Amino acid sequence: MLSVAVPRSGRGWVLEERDKPTLGFHDVLVRVLASGVCAMDVRQARGEMGYPGLVPGHEFVGEVVSVGPGVSGPVPGDRVGATWHQRWCRVCEHCVRGRLELCRKADETGIHIDGGHAEYALVDASSAVPIPESLSAETAAALLCSGYAAYSSLKDVAAGPGSSVAVIGIGGIGHLAVQYARAMGAGRIVAVTESAHKVQLAKELGADEAVVSEGGRFSLPFAVDAVVLTSEAEGALAAAVEALAPYGRLSVLPATVAPVPLALQRLLHFKLTIRGSSQGPRHRLTEMLDLHRRHGVKALVESCPLEQAADALERVTRREAHLRTVLVP
Numbered sequence: 373m374l375s376v377a378v379p380r381s382g383r384g385w386v387l388e389e390r391d392k393p394t395l396g397f398h399d400v401l402v403r404v405l406a407s408g409v410c411a412m413d414v415r416q417a418r419g420e421m422g423y424p425g426l427v428p429g430h431e432f433v434g435e436v437v438s439v440g441p442g443v444s445g446p447v448p449g450d451r452v453g454a455t456w457h458q459r460w461c462r463v464c465e466h467c468v469r470g471r472l473e474l475c476r477k478a479d480e481t482g483i484h485i486d487g488g489h490a491e492y493a494l495v496d497a498s499s500a501v502p503i504p505e506s507l508s509a510e511t512a513a514a515l516l517c518s519g520y521a522a523y524s525s526l527k528d529v530a531a532g533p534g535s536s537v538a539v540i541g542i543g544g545i546g547h548l549a550v551q552y553a554r555a556m557g558a559g560r561i562v563a564v565t566e567s568a569h570k571v572q573l574a575k576e577l578g579a580d581e582a583v584v585s586e587g588g589r590f591s592l593p594f595a596v597d598a599v600v601l602t603s604e605a606e607g608a609l610a611a612a613v614e615a616l617a618p619y620g621r622l623s624v625l626p627a628t629v630a631p632v633p634l635a636l637q638r639l640l641h642f643k644l645t646i647r648g649s650s651q652g653p654r655h656r657l658t659e660m661l662d663l664h665r666r667h668g669v670k671a672l673v674e675s676c677p678l679e680q681a682a683d684a685l686e687r688v689t690r691r692e693a694h695l696r697t698v699l700v701p
């Protein structure tokens with residue numbers, strides 16, 4: 373089968389022919405229909421994540437073609453998806469409390485185990501996500517990391533009815549976060565983007581106002597109760613803190629490792645909360661997919677043939693791609 377791989381040198385992507393994966397006892401084998409390209413792919417292809425030699429791709433959708441002997445469902449013909457984490461240990465303190473996303477023994481798809489940038493892939497049956505009929509494979513693949521993270525971050529900062537929300541960065545995650553905030557009943561939504569050409573887009577997605585930042589810096593027309601920060605731009609974190617109203621809540625999504633300077637005085641005076649967000653409890657995945665079905669939330673996706681994966685990675689790296697790119701074998 374045709375497959376993308378992170379070469380042993382640990383840099384970039386190469387295309388190669390591999391054997392189809394061998395089914396394990398609890399696995400399903402899927403014919404991959406679409407596999408999302410994410411910021412983590414870029415970091416992995418830069419050699420920042422380790423584990424070269426594996427197939428990348430941690431959000432993908434496929435049609436089940438065969439199942440292992442220990443699998444009672446899904447069945448061949450079903451469409452299922454895979455997320456960042458699979459095969460939770462089910463016995464650690466987090467797993468037994470249902471907080472699977474905190475399990476430290478889970479496999480990371482495309483990082484510790486082969487992912488979905490290939491014609492076929494394995495998915496742990498108990499981790500497989502049923503894909504609603506109303507979603508195309510390309511759309512669903514683009515949601516299993518970015519949509520899940522966008523929705524979780526809004527829940528983490530209680531961006532519910534009546535709250536004012538700012539979404540910083542209108543990219544793969546941010547363009548969904550604006551729509552989810554609207555669907556969740558947020559009162560007033562402001563989008564912040566580095567690109568003036570995205571102002572109109574942000575408003576079409578549901579933002580009441582859109583602001584252009586410079587070097588990550590911006591000021592908002594009103595203080596907000598909740599901020600979702602997806603931008604890695606220098607100065608964006610400090611500006612996000614400045615944007616918060618008293619008792620405001622900020623969720624931080626960029627997985628950067630560089631230390632960030634932050635004056636604490638405003639946190640104290642305004643009783644602010646900053647929290648890291650990623651993919652939260654598993655039920656949020658289902659809730660997020662429901663938002664697409666019930667509220668018509670649209671993921672803005674561009675498809676790219678698997679054979680052109682290296683070009684797609686380049687475009688995502690240079691931020692020239694459309695909001696979300698998926699590879700289609």
Ligand SMILES: [Zn+2]
Nearest residue numbers: 410411412517
């Ligand atoms: Zn991702």
Ligand SMILES: [Zn+2]
Nearest residue numbers: 461464467475
């Ligand atoms: Zn566990």
